[in-house]
Amino acid sequence: MTSAKFAALILVVGCFATACNTSGTLTTNHTQPSASPATATATATPDPSAEARLDFRKNCEDCHGDRGQGGPVEIEGRKVKVPSLRDGHALNHTDEKFVKQISEGDDEMPAFKDKLSAEEINDLVRFIRKEFQGK
């Protein structure tokens, strides 16, 4: 007896659900342009974060590591102690300081102002904050 009531309830709820669904698809169908796959594959508007990732891999990863962890590395026969970009001082240093260090170099850190544009350096700083510091 109670199971019959339960079944009736499911029927009612089911009706409501399907009614909602049909009216929902009717309206949303119009708002989805079919042209979106074409723009998604286009490379005209590159993702700055993807570019920065590539720049980091090319220019920085040998010293700073793939996760910005740093550590002792051997570059061109020299042993270099690279600080982590994930914790320690790197968390407290400002974006301006990062930009300056990347542009002009510091101690064993090479200068990149002739290799990378100011925009690329800014993107790298944003990439470090987001990817390695979760900011």
Ligand code: HEC
């Ligand atoms: C030859 C190895 C080497 C390469 C290549 C290198 N770095 Fe560095 N980096 C260092 C060292 C060593 C330091 C610490 C400098 C110091 O002691 O003042 C440093 C410091 C830094 C700092 C400052 C960290 C802080 O705590 O303030 C940032 C930011 C940084 N590097 C980013 C980069 C980026 C971005 C690239 C690539 C464009 C790069 N580095 C390439 C070795 C390197």
